Amino acid sequence: MHIAITGAAGFLGQRLVHQLLDRGALDGTAIRRLTLIDQAEPPAIEREGVEIRCLALDISSPGALDPVLEARPDVIYHLAAVVSSAAEADLDLGMRVNFDATRALLEGCRAQGLSATRLVMASSVAAYGGDLPEVLDDIAALHPQNSYGAQKAMSELLVNDYSRRGLVDGLVLRLPTIVIRPGRPNAAASSFASSILREPLNGEEAVCPVPTDLDLFVMSPAKVVEALIHGAEVPGEALGPFRAFMLPGITVSVAEMLEALREAAGEEALALVRHEPDARIAAIVGSWPARFTNERARRLGFQSDKNFREIVEAFLDERA
Numbered sequence: 001m002h003i004a005i006t007g008a009a010g011f012l013g014q015r016l017v018h019q020l021l022d023r024g025a026l027d028g029t030a031i032r033r034l035t036l037i038d039q040a041e042p043p044a045i046e047r048e049g050v051e052i053r054c055l056a057l058d059i060s061s062p063g064a065l066d067p068v069l070e071a072r073p074d075v076i077y078h079l080a081a082v083v084s085s086a087a088e089a090d091l092d093l094g095m096r097v098n099f100d101a102t103r104a105l106l107e108g109c110r111a112q113g114l115s116a117t118r119l120v121m122a123s124s125v126a127a128y129g130g131d132l133p134e135v136l137d138d139i140a141a142l143h144p145q146n147s148y149g150a151q152k153a154m155s156e157l158l159v160n161d162y163s164r165r166g167l168v169d170g171l172v173l174r175l176p177t178i179v180i181r182p183g184r185p186n187a188a189a190s191s192f193a194s195s196i197l198r199e200p201l202n203g204e205e206a207v208c209p210v211p212t213d214l215d216l217f218v219m220s221p222a223k224v225v226e227a228l229i230h231g232a233e234v235p236g237e238a239l240g241p242f243r244a245f246m247l248p249g250i251t252v253s254v255a256e257m258l259e260a261l262r263e264a265a266g267e268e269a270l271a272l273v274r275h276e277p278d279a280r281i282a283a284i285v286g287s288w289p290a291r292f293t294n295e296r297a298r299r300l301g302f303q304s305d306k307n308f309r310e311i312v313e314a315f316l317d318e319r320a
Contacts (some may be wrong), residue, residue: 001025001026001075002032002071003020003074003076003077003232004036004068005017005077005079006078006079006080006105007037007077007081008037008038009039009042009043011181011221012178012221013042014042016228017036017045019229020229021034021045021047021050026233031050032051033073034050036054036055037057038056038080041054041056055068060096060101060104062104064104066108069109069112070112072114076118076119077122078102078105078121082097083189084190085191085281087147088148088189094151095147098151098155099155102158103158106167109167109168118170118171118232119171121173122173122175123155123172124148124149124152125177125288126144126148126152126287127142127174129149129287129288129289130143132289135291135293136291136292138246138294138296146284159171159172160243172243172244173247174244174246174247175224176219176249177288179194179197180197180220180311181194181221182221189281189285190216190285192206192209193216193254196208196257196258196273197260197261197312197315200273201261201264205272205273207273207276209281210254210278211254211277214285214286215252216285216288217288218250218305218308219249223247223303227302230301239300246292247297248294249294251291257308258273260308
């Protein structure tokens with residue numbers, strides 16, 4: 001089996017690569033080839049019996065992915081994206097990477113006749129917004145309130161239409177806010193959700209830019225990677241006519257997240273969090289819904305974290 005991954009140098013891409021290699025197979029078929037793609041060349045990795053190519057490509061450039069698609073991958077994970085605040089700050093950049101590159105990828109699949117290739121695209125809770133019910137299901141209309149969400153929503157429609165036409169075997173997974181991300185804060189509006197836990201747990205200060213009564217829909221990195229792998233294995237006939245849905249996260253308030261921090265590391269860690277309101281970030285994140293039924297995802301075998309304490313404990317175990 002040949003698997004190609006865009007955004008392979010990112011933290012999710014790297015976790016996905018290592019998990020796939022540890023499994024050794026996908027849907028019962030041995031993984032023999034990995035093509036890892038990012039703007040900067042992904043870290044080199046070796047595994048006996050697997051051909052691994054690491055490519056530095058600007059996927060928004062015309063024809064950039066043609067050599068990859070000519071090799072006819074069995075599965076494509078499309079994780080590459082310009083994140084929320086960056087896409088809001090630079091419309092042209094967001095459109096080029098989040099939408100135009102997705103269309104180019106789909107057109108490349110069409111040109112190569114990759115109708116049987118499973119394309120798993122990562123979308124986002126940011127595709128939702130506006131005046132929404134308290135609890136959403138998978139048929140809720142998308143009314144994104146920022147450019148990142150709009151670009152993801154447009155890409156979702158393309159993946160569905162190309163799948164409807166039999167040009168690719170697509171699946172869109174809308175990701176909850178991912179916590180606790182490793183590394184340093186990035187340009188995502190939701191970056192604070194990890195930093196208000198990660199930095200204090202490392203003995204560093206962090207800033208909370210949103211009200212503590214804000215609810216978020218969250219999922220751990222480990223569960224997201226499990227979902228991505230499972231998404232390549234779900235039979236196409238089980239997906240139905242509309243191939244986009246929200247992954248099953250859990251709802252937690254910022255106050256509950258901070259309480260989990262206190263329980264894990266004490267008052268000293270909690271005191272490292274400064275509350276500095278940022279109306280821009282609060283407006284973006286506050287437009288995202290925080291409650292979903294996720295019945296469809298669960299029927300298809302996708303799983304959520306049990307509770308937020310489990311997410312914090314998983315981070316501490318990885319750090320140890």
